[in-house]
Amino acid sequence: MFNKVNDGIGQLIDSIRKDQSSNGAWTYPFETGISTDCYMIILLRSLEINDEKLIQQLVERILSRQEDNGAWKLFYDEGEGNISATVEAYYSLLYSGYIKKQDPKMKRAKSFIIKNGGLKDIHMLTKLLLALTGQHRWPPYNPLPVELILLPHSCPIHFYRFSVFGRANLTPIMILADKKYSLTTKMSPDLSDLSSKRNEDELDFRNSQEWRSFYSTIKQAINQLIGLPSHLHQLAIEKAKHYMLQRIEPDGTFLGYFSTTFLMIFALLSLGHSKNHPIIINAVNGLKGMKTVIDGHVHMQYTTADVWNTSLLGYALQEAGVPSNDSMIKKANHYLLQRQHLKYGDWAVQNPAGVPGGWGFADMNTIQPDVDDTTASLRSMARMVKKVPVYRQSWDRGLQWLLTMQNDNGGWPAFEKNTDSKLFSLLPIEKAEYILTDPSSADLTGRTLEYLGNYTNLLNNYSSVQSAIQWLYRNQEDDGSWYGRWGICYIYGTWAAVTGLRAVGVLTTHSSIKRAVTWLETIQNSDGGWGESCNSDRNQKYVPLKTSTLTHTAWAVDALISANDKSNNSIKKGIDFLLINLNQADWTTTYPKGQGMAGDFYIHYHSYRYIFPLLALAHYKKKYKQKS
Structure with a gap:
């Protein structure tokens, strides 16, 4: 067995070594379906940037993802298709000018859209896209008054109580809704035939009455606090514009995200910027810079994942025995050293005691x-x-920043602390819990505990550690699993929680660990692997994929290894599955393992097929070889 494990580890290391970039990073794609490809076509046509080669390449990729019934899906087992993704694809293909309505593929797409309610039930952000480009009416009221940005931090609802991702997307949306901005061109298609009641359709953020009520509440708060003289409306517009411009990354994008940059461009147009304004051109070029190629097709990434890929791979390789003085590891760590954040960001508003020292996700972050x-x-x-003093300095800054980012409830968020107001969960905005909040999560809390337990000298009775342990105990599901906010989904959260708890001294005999182990063993497939459907996050309960994947299996096996002093049948079968399927190349390999918005935004990390099997094999060898 261990000879095969060694062979598998060696195979993975060789593949990873070949893929490293000259700057030390790994640039495996961050793949998110077709939405960004669609939006890029619409953006280029709206700005009348005739980059025909890129548009044709994106058209080819979008068409390559169409199902036989005419629809597009976000993941393999998503039923017949996704209505929002299909509308976006249909619209962008028409806007490209290269595909006509009479094309059989478009007829099938239209049939699927009409069958599923036309434009009535598409996602809020898809409706926003249509309103921006003349296919949907803006509502007569603003979904959020732009004056919200002026509210002081003493107010129960203020701008910085939203998550940074929420602020970044809402800021341009507030400007656009205020202006009711719409841009059409001579190439704009006509989507009126997709809805029989187009004249009655509005950009309805789930429930207009609830929005009007919330809007009225915010307006009253603004009136009471600052009197709302007329000039303050323009002040709010200027502050919103300033917020965006002050957060443009070196590549020209707004915080490095596709959606925020796309919306910023339209917001600036609504404020009078010309289509060829340098900020807009730089933003478009920044989006183009995130272009990648997958299976011969050009894909516009939502962002890049270079820091994430490189940090995880650097760690996994060293766990597998690659020494820190190997040139591959040295180059990777030098890259990471250069990407540490040494200046304050928005996180400091909710965390004034923190000193910069964290890392971001993308290369240009x-x-x-x-x-x-x-x-x-x-x-x-x-x-x-x-070994190297500069790494000690970097380490100390990173650790101190990390400790100050813990939420008051004991868990860790992703980007900003204490931005999980229950008020926002009541707002009638679609997926508000994903867009507007940044709560403590089992995956973030578990992974942080794993780092603190295995790589620092903090005692297990340290207050931060103990409060995080208690948070995980309180948030374990009845079946013994944990929900993972940023992965798919319960297997991911359970892996993070179990490995984290074990790293800080929680015994394998503890009821929380035993329940998690029982759950993992119960859901193991007959082939020895594990697999979980993206439907889990939609349904808020574990849904099996009914087939095994490399990444899910690696997560489950790694969790079981951490929770068992001796290898057992479940672990051995899981390791066998990994070894047999290391070269697997089917839909299970490309099935999303990450998510950003349940039901609407899923991520296929191309690096995961290497990272997590390597970790599981390395930990199996390290823990059990001497005991065999």
Whole structure:
């Protein structure tokens, strides 16, 4: 068995070594379906940037993802298709000018859209896209008054109580809704035939009465606090514009995200910027810079994942025995060292005691660090800390920033602390819990505990550690699993929680660990692997994929290894599955393992097929070889 494990580890290391970039990073794609491809076509046509080669390449990719019934899906087992994704694809293909309504593929797509309610039940952000480009009416009221940005921090609802991702997307939306901005061109298609009641359709944020009530509440608060003289409306517009411009990354994008940059461009147009304004051109070029190629097709990434890929791979390789002085590891850690954040960002508003020292997710991320990338980067650099002084300095800053980011409830968020107001969960905005809040999560809390337990000298009775342990105990599901906020989904959260709890001394005999182990063993497939459907996050309960994947299996096996002093049948069968399927190349390999918005935004990390099987095999060998 261990000879095969060694062979598998060697195979993975060789593949990873070949894929490293010259700057030390790994640039595996961050793949998110077709939405960004669709939006890029619509953006280029709206700005009358005739980059025909890119538009044709994106058209080819979108068409390559169409199902036989005419629809597009977000993941393999999503039923017949996704209505919002299909509308976006249909619209962008028509806007490209290269596909006509009479094309059989378009007829099938239209048939699917009409069959599923036309434009009535598409996602809020898809309706926003249509309103921006003349296919949908704006509502007569603003979904959020732009004056919200002026409310002081003493108010129960203020701008910085939203998550940073929520603020970044809402800021341009507030401007656009205020202006009721719409842009059409001579190439704009006509989507009126997709709805029989187009004249009655509005950009309805789930429930207009509830929105009007919330809008009225915010307006009253603004009136009471600042009197709302007429000039303050323009002040709010200027402050919103300033917020965006102050957070433009070196590549021209707004915080490095596709959606925020797309919306910022339209917001600036609504404020009078010309289509060829340097800020807009730089933003478009920044989006183009996130272009990648997958299976011969060009894909517009939502962001890049270079820091995330590199930190996880650097850590996994060293766990598998690659020494820290290997050129591959040295280059990776040097890259990470250069990407540490040394200036304050929005996180400091809710965390004034913190000093910069975290890491962000993307290559060009200089403003927005996050907890997960910070612990991952610190793990990769851990073996360098005692050897090179500059790594010790970096380590200390990262650890101190991390500790100050813990939420008051004991868990860790992703980007900002204490931005999980229950008020926002009541708002009638679609997926508000994903867009507007940044709660403590089992995956972030578990991974942070794993780092603190295995890589620092903090005692297990340290207050931060104990409060995090208690948070995990309180948030374990009845079946013994944990929900993972940023992965798919319960297997991911359970892996993070179990490995974290074990790292800080929670015994294998503890009821929380035993329940988690029982759950994992119960859901193991007959082939020895594990697999979980993206439907889990939609349904808020575990839904099996009914087939096994490399990544889910690696997570489950790694959790079981951490929770068992001796190998058992479940672990051995899981390891066998990994070894047999290391070269697996089917739909299970490309099935999303990450998510950003349940039901609407899923991520296929191309690096995961290497990272997590390597970790599981390495930990199996390290723990059990001497006991065999």
